[in-house]
Amino acid sequence: GAVVSQHPSRVICKSGTSVKIECRSLDFQATTMFWYRQFPKQSLMLMATSNEGSKATYEQGVEKDKFLINHASLTLSTLTVTSAHPEDSSFYICSAAPGQGNNGYTFGSGTRLTVV
Amino acid sequence: GENVEQHPSTLSVQEGDSAVIKCTYSDSASNYFPWYKQELGKGPQLIIDIRSNVGEKKDQRIAVTLNKTAKHFSLHITETQPEDSAVYFCAASITGSARQLTFGSGTQLTVLP
Numbered sequence: 208g209a210v211v212s213q214h215p216s217r218v219i220c221k222s223g224t225s226v227k228i229e230c231r232s233l234d235f236q237a238t239t240m241f242w243y244r245q246f247p248k249q250s251l252m253l254m255a256t257s258n259e260g261s262k263a264t265y266e267q268g269v270e271k272d273k274f275l276i277n278h279a280s281l282t283l284s285t286l287t288v289t290s291a292h293p294e295d296s297s298f299y300i301c302s303a304a305p306g307q308g309n310n311g312y313t314f315g316s317g318t319r320l321t322v323v
Numbered sequence: 324g325e326n327v328e329q330h331p332s333t334l335s336v337q338e339g340d341s342a343v344i345k346c347t348y349s350d351s352a353s354n355y356f357p358w359y360k361q362e363l364g365k366g367p368q369l370i371i372d373i374r375s376n377v378g379e380k381k382d383q384r385i386a387v388t389l390n391k392t393a394k395h396f397s398l399h400i401t402e403t404q405p406e407d408s409a410v411y412f413c414a415a416s417i418t419g420s421a422r423q424l425t426f427g428s429g430t431q432l433t434v435l436p
Contacts (some may be wrong), residue, residue: 241399250426298364312369316365
């Protein structure tokens with residue numbers, strides 16, 4: 208089945224630094240990938256839709272200058288949390304939909320970001 | 324946009340009993356309804372899905388039913404085991420457009436040994 212690889216699984220960084228999270232589709236091409244944020248005991252909140260070769264589409268309330276998304280190839284999307292602050296600490300998850308969603312959506316294993 | 328409501332938020336059952344989680348959706352155009360299991364610290368894993376042209380689907384101990392008229396769908400787990408303990412999310416989407424999934428709020432299932 209479709210596999211989405213996400214790295215790193217955990218990262219701790221200092222306030223003010225930037226962190227990059229990678230999301231790769233291993234056995235399919237993904238023109239669209241999705242980035243979610245999840246707080247403890249809550250559901251997944253869509254942050255942005257990553258489009259290969261074009262700008263990402265951000266959900267209302269998500270700062271595009273803080274959460275930089277790059278989707279430079281059909282198998283890789285990256286999320287960079289810039290100038291991280293403790294309130295950015297969260298669980299970030301990416302997903303991709305092979306075949307425009309006709310074959311379901313596959314999620315990465317998530318990245319636990321802790322900003323100290 | 325789509326709105327998905329999920330109940331209950333928590334569910335405890337004895338090992339061997341059945342568990343049922345229910346979801347309703349608002350957008351009649353939605354045609355794809357997956358269920359995900361999320362263990363602590365991990366990403367969601369698809370356990371079963373159903374499309375709008377089918378009313379029921381079963382995979383061993385797991386089944387999903389869909390009522391398009393009423394716009395609700397349910398997850399049924401039979402003969403529950405402790406390893407079924409996790410958070411379960413329902414979701415809805417429209418296939419063919421790579422639109423994002425809209426998730427329910429999640430159900431923490433605990434199977435008591």
